[in-house]
Each structure stands twice: as structure tokens, then as C-alpha cells.
Amino acid sequence: MFKTIIVDDEKWTREVIKQFGRWEQYGIEIIGEAGDGEEGLQLIEKLSPDIVITDMKMPGMDGMELLQTLTERFPHIQLIVASGYNDFIYMRQAIHSKVNEYLLKPIHEDELNLALEKCTKEIKSQQDSYTYQPFSFANHNLSLLIREYKKTVTSFLQEANVLGFESAHQRFYEELKKIEGIDRNALFKIHQEFILILEEQMLKNNYNVNDIFEKNKSLYDRLETSLERMIEQHQTLGKYFIEYMLHMNKRKNRVDLGEIKEYIERNFTDSHISLEVLANKFFVSKEYLSKAFKNKYGCNITEYIISHRMEHARKLLISNELQIKSIAQMVGYEDVSYFYRVFKKYFKLSPGEMRSN
Template sequence: MIKVLIVDDEKWTRETIKEFGHWEQYGIQIMGEAADGQEALSFIEQMSPDIVITDMKMPGIDGRELLRIVAERYPQIKLIVASGYDDFNYMRQAILSKVNEYLLKPINARELNLALEKCTNEVKNELRFQLKKSLSFVSKDLSAVILEYKKTITSFLDELNLEGFENSMQRFSSVLQKVEGLDTSVLAKIEHEILLLLEEQIIKNNCDVLVVFEQNKDLMNESGHTLDSIIKKHMVLGKSYIEYMLHLKKKKSRVDLEEIKEYMDRNFTDSHLSLEVLANKFFVSKEYLSKAFKSMYQCNITEYIVGRRMEQARKLLEDNELQIKSIAAMVGYEDVTYFYRVFKKYFKISPGEMRQG
């Protein structure tokens, strides 16, 4: 049976979804219900559902944060959003988290079941694919090569370094040409991985995907049958993205501190968020950004990020359910020891002492 988890803070909405769904027809079992994102994460960790249906606006860990965590930790889970809010930030997170369907309330039974049918078919196809795929397709060496160059390519795209990007793509091509067993399924995987990387980069920087892809519409419609054609296609798309971002950089005449603050409010749980990352993203020097932000908000960038993380950590601790290690990761600290030090410096007591009251 395919397992589904329903997440919504309103009981009547959960009941509506349970009533409307053709569960037996699609071979689905409702494994549980959750009233918020925190409860949902506990269910997911224990029960490993195949599909999660979630609301967006909930107390505590809301749907946007839940989608981000699930997409990062459990990418195999199919996601359906059922929300009363047609909000850009919610839609943007849904895109980033590769949500399968975004349904607007009030829930329509036909739309819900179409979404369930789509998700169950994907789950079944992926299970069949796992059984059929050859060992060469998931070989350790090939996976390592793809992962290494994805990181390198992302780095040059972040820096808007066209020469570095093109050189890294050429090196990637040279390395792949030496790998045995590059059949059509492997080439399709490589093409998908690089295209997805570029799409995520565009969305992350609040750009319009269509601006980059539409001007290369003919190229996008081509299906790469050879390694050379795949590399060429993505070099053109990467160049278009970098040139577009550089154009925006020249066009931007001043720093919008409110926009930067809002960006931090949305992304303070990202462990990589820093003054340097923000300066690069908003095309301004670190020195100027630091000085301007402190002048307006009476604290520096790092202090603001730490403050947001600590207040969020306190809320999660008060709920008294998640492990402290999990809370540290959820607010942007991969090193739990470092989280303890920052927490104690900020609140003058340890996380354990705060939880005990």
C-alpha cells in the first residue's frame, strides 16, 4: 500500500480530504494526520510516507518550512499542497520543493483525486524503475563525477563567472568522455541534473525562468542525443543566465535594505547564509552592506541572522518534542556543539536548561 500523511491545522479540512479521496481505488492508506509541520516531521521520520498533503499557513513550522525540509531530507516523498492562499512566496517555495500539485481551497474532489492519481503513478513508476535500472546507471564513480561538477558549476554560476563556468563544463565533458557505459539513460540523467541545477539557480535568485529559457526556446526543445550536444546546450543556457544577471547588476543603482531583510527573514535557517552570500546576491560590497544595514537596524548582518535563529530555536524548544540536535539543524546549525555555544551566549542558559524551565 502507498502511505499518505495529511497535514492541516484545521480538523474539518483534514476530514474533507479524507472524505473526498478515492483511497482504495488508488491503493492508498492514510497513515496519519498532523496539525502542524513539527508534528508532521515526527510522523515522517517514524512512518516514511510516500505522499504528504499539506496546508501552507499553520502555527509553528508552517507549510513553507515543511516543504523545504521534506524536499531536502526526503526527496522521494511526493508533495501536494492544499492551501487557501495564492501567495507568491508560498508558490515559490512549492516550486523550489518540486511540489507535485498546488490545490487551492475549498478542496475540489476531482482535483484532489487527479493529484492523488498522478502521485501514485509516479511512486509506482519509480519503484519499477528502481528494480529495472542497471548497475552502471548508479555506479559510484559516475555519481561522484556528477556530484563534484555540480558543486563546481554552481559555484561559478553564483559568482557570475562566465569563463570559469565554461571551463568547468568543458572539463566535465572531458571527464565524462572517459566513463564507460554512457548509454541513453545515463545521458538523460546528466541532461536532467544540469538543467535542474540551472533552474534552481534562477529561482533562488528571484529571476524569471522564462527570461533565460524563452530566449533559447529552440534549443530547449531539442533533445540531446549525444554528450557534446548536451554540454553545448547547457553552456548556452548558463551563459544566458550569467549575462542576464550581470545586466541586472548594472541596472541596480541602490541597495534595498528592506528587500535584503525580507530575504533573511525567509532564509535565516539556511546554514550558508552570511554577509558574503548576501553581498554577492544583491550585488553590493560587504563593507557597504554591513555599514548600511547597521545604520538602519542598529545591528549587523550576523547579529540579525543569529537573533532570528535563536528566537526560532526557543520556540521549537518550548514545544518540547524535537531533539536538540534536530532543532539545531532546523535553524541553520550543522554543528550541534557550535549551536550550544551560540545559544548559551545569546540566552545566558543552555538549550537543555531552557527546556527544563
Template sequence: MIKILIVDDEKWTRETIKQFGKWKEYGIEVIEEAVDGQEALRLIEQMSPDIVITDMKMPGVDGMELLRIVAERFPQIKLIVASGYDDFNYMRQAILSKVNEYLLKPINAEELNLALEKCTKEIQNHLRSHLIKPFSFFSKDITALIMEYKKKISSFLDELNTEGFENVMQRFFNELKKVDRIDSNFLAKIEHEFILLLEEKMIKNDCNVSDMFEKNEDLINESSLSLDLLLKKQQGLGKRYIDYMLNLKKRKSRVNLQEIKEYIDRNFADSHISLEVLANKFFVSKEYLSKAFKNMYGGNITEYIVSRRMEQAKQLLDDNELQIKSIATMVGYEDISYFYRVFKKYFKISPGEMRQS
């Protein structure tokens, strides 16, 4: 049974999608709706949808943030964007989040159903490729062996000890080679136990799964047809986890404020740059980053972003050919009225008054 979630603050758009979709044809039996990203995340936790169709511009948690969170926390979900905006930042986030299709409003029934067909085929292919033969129990000795080595492997992963991890994995697989009957069900059991162990570690350490394994897609998708291939795969994934955690610890213990400031200088015009975005990117808490930045530069990060945008806007106003609305967009403000308010608060005069003077 395939489940779908439609996220849009406009009821008529949700109704249009519901009307156009060939749900029975694609085996979609459950359709839920959300009016914004926050409600969508709550429903995702509850219903575990297979497909999410989302708008981009919504109040509260918008489509940009929803795509980012879903890609990080629920990478198995297929994503379809239905937006009225052909915007570069929206498209970039869609690409980063590996969106399956980007549809422009008004919704076209044929395009919508082609996107649904593509997603459902990928879901079905994934299920077929991961189909395990009928479950069978293993002997008491084999089960005890798996449990014993799982504890040792877990310990070396916690210690971030690459050499110890590789050695214990090698010993474990040497023991497995002594087992008389090794079939695909046996290999699936060993692989499943290791993936569960890695998932536990990643959840415990609040790891970004897409960052950790984005360069190892070939390794993750590699078919393990023998014990030797399975050993190679699991050693590769385990080493990737350890390397990621070591790098994360280094970055947390040594925040380069100059690097962060230079990043802001290059990207202040990005409408979605914020303290939270920077904290996530540089692997540090928002509270620590805010305090450290203020101690170093005498002002907080939000104030610095605003100052860079305002000074850039002031320079752009000297060019009488540019409309004020265009200038607002160029310095990171999608809402023209909000740009006016920030500008007047910063310079004590409006953009129009500054241009006239």
C-alpha cells in the first residue's frame, strides 16, 4: 500500500491534485493533507508516507526547509514539488534534496501523473530489490556468534577505532566462513544486523546521513553476493562512519569564525541564510556560534547579515536603472514590504528617499 502526503497552504491546489491523480492506477490508497511544513513533518512522523507533494512558499516551515529536513531524516521518501515559482533558490534546494519532479502551477494533470508513475515505479523496484526470501531461524551457535561480534563491532565504532573495527570484522567473517550453509537469506541477515547497528549509532549521534554516505552510493547499492563482498561493503561503510565522526569532532572543537564570516560575505544575498543554517553547516550549536561571533566581531550574526545586505542595497540604489523590487531580491529579500521596513530601520530613510537624495 502506497501512501501520499499533499502539502500546500491553498485548499484549491490540494483539491486539484486530489482530483487529477490516478491514485488507484498507481496503487496509492492513503492520501493525507497538510497546510504547512510543520504540520507535514508531524504527519510524516505518524503515517510514514512513501511520496510527498509539496508547495515551496508557505507560512511557517516552508517548502525549502521541509525538503531539507525530509532529505536528511527521511531519505526513502519520494519528493515532488508543485510550485508557482520558477526560482533559482527553490530549484537549487530541490536538486540538493534529490526531488523526483519539479512541477509548475497551475498543475497539469498529465505531468502530475507522469511524476506519480515515476515515483511508484521506483518504490516498487526498491521493494523488489530488497525482497528477502522466507525467514529462517539460525542455529543457537550462529546466533550467539552474531550477537558476540555485534557487541565488539559496536564498541570499536563507539571508540572511532578504525584498525580495531577492521580487525574484528575480519575475525568475524573468518568465523562465518566456517559455517556449512551460506545462502542469500544468511547474507541478508548479516547485512541487516550491521545496517541496524549503524543506524543506531547515527541516530544516537544525530548524524546527517546524506552527508555521511553521499559519496558512497555505489557502496551502499552494491549487491553483496558473497561473504567477501559483504565484508568489503561493511568495512567500507564502517570506516566512512568513523571518518565522518572524527571530522565532526574536529570541527566542533575548532570553530573558524573567520571562515564563517567569509562564508557570510559570499552568501549574504541568499534569502535562506540564517544562524541556524550556519550552525548546521559548520557543525556547531547555535548558542555557541552566536556568542563566539559576537565576542569576536562585536555584533551578532543576524545583525551582520543585515548590515551586508543593506550596504549592498545602498550601492545598488546608485544605479537608477534597477527597480527597488529587483534590488530587494538581489540582496536576499523576497518580500518587498519587509525589505522596506528593514532598510528604513537601518538607514532611517526609505530606499526611494535615498535614491532621490
């Protein structure tokens, strides 16, 4: 059995995670839970879990500090973040800590279980493959070269400069060939640094990370055994990213109502989603978006969001024993009294009456 610990200062979130997880299916046992990072770290030191699920914003030692500590002291632990904050600073720390998944609250059952499945597969893969040691380069020149390489490559990626990107990679390759001691651990370090650069650029630009990495899985999930092949691998991935970025920039000038509709269906539980937020995200005026959406789908955007929230809330009320306050938060309502009013107006029944019936 794989062992897991849940760290979150909200008890109801811990309860949701415990109810939603398909623990027996994935061979996972919950061995402890904690209300803050310090308590969580003590449990981790005592119980040696395989998986840790943690919030980011907590009193005392928060999730960022906990992730940093776990990365340094327990690099083998698989990490899942469950946070109510879609914040780049938190995401950047998650990337540096090689978090398996960054789940936004309210937690979705399917997303949680996909993350758990991914963790168990990673643990099994590590058990069957080469184990990399922590990276501590005695060669000062190599460390400096990697640092300068990251700055240069990041600049060319941000500018979508293909020629500059290719030239920087070639210069980096030529300099690396002059350094002795480029072993497999060094190659792994360079590869991981490049993947982190791409991930950070995707998050900064609000792109879907899967659009790059899932479509190019064979390019990033294997470690090349030669320096030359690894540089070629990075050039291919980098050029694909630049092409993707140029394509996305062109699309900013076009309104795709189907894409907006799909975005709502994926994110209707976000408490901040609104006509104004969508208009800003898709670079269109609120007035035009509202009119065009209603003409095509027969309802305005607010009505479409409410209908998805209400239907999801109805399913949650019927299928489990979660508190109504928790369900309200899970479908995007921080004010439970407002949730009651919207629910009763939509169904002509209160949440309690719906559950009783």
C-alpha cells in the first residue's frame, strides 16, 4: 500500500479529499492529516508517506515553505497541491518542487483521482528505474553556465525569436563540450531546468501546459544519453513552444464562442468567473460577448454559468452527505445564503428540500 498525508487548515477540504479519493482502487492508505505545514512536516518525518496532498495558504508554515522543505529533504515524496489560489507565485513554487498536480479548489473528484493515479504510476516507475541523486555540482563553471543559459533561453522564448533560441542552444552546446564531468546526473539536471523554463513560460502566458507537453510527451519524458541528442531534443520542444505562442497571439484577435462555452463548462465552479472576466480573458468587449453568446446559445453568460452550477450542486446534494456550505463553495459560491437564494429560484426548492426528496 502507498501511504499518504493530507495537509490543509480547512477541515471540510480534508473531508472532501477523503470522500472523493478512490483509495482502495489505487492501493493508497491515508495515514494522517494535519491543519498546517509545521504539523504536517512532523507527521511526514514520523510516518514517511509516499504521497503528500497540501494546501498552499495556511497559518504558520504555509504550503510554499512546506514544499521547499520536502523538495530538499524528501525528494522521493510525490506531491499534490490543492489550493484556492490560481497564483503564479504559488504555481512557480509548485513547478520548482516538481509537484505532480496543482488542483484548484473546489476539488473535483475526477481531477483528484487522476492526480492520485499519476502519483502511484510515478512511484512504481521510480522503483523500476534509475534513481537520480541530489544535484550538487563540484564544477563551479558548469553551475554558472547553466544559470546564464536559463536567462538567455528565457529571453528568446519570451520574444518568440526562433533564430536567437537556436543560436543560444548551439552556443550552450559548444561551451558544455569544453567541460569535463558531464555525466548522466548533469544531463538530467540540464533537462529538468529546460522543462521548468517552458512550464514557467506557459503559466506566465496563461497557456494550457498540456498543449505543449502532452502532444510532445516523447520529447520531454525521456532522458537522452548523449549531450548532442539532448540539445536537439530541447531545440525541437522550444521551437514547438514558439510556434504555439505565435499561433495563440494570432487567435487573440478572433472570438470563438465555442471555446468560451467550453471554458465556462470547465471552470464554472470558479467563484470569480463572470462576463467581465471572460471578456478580458478572450480580448472582447462585454457588450459584444453578451449579445453574441445569447444570439448563438439562447441564454446569456450569467444564466449559462448558473445553470451549470445548479445542476452540479443538485448532483452533489443527491449523491453524498457533504454539508450544504461545502457544496456551495464547491460550485463557486462563497456566500452560502446567496447560494440558497439562487438554488431556490432555479429549482423552486431549497437545497435541504432537494436532498430530502
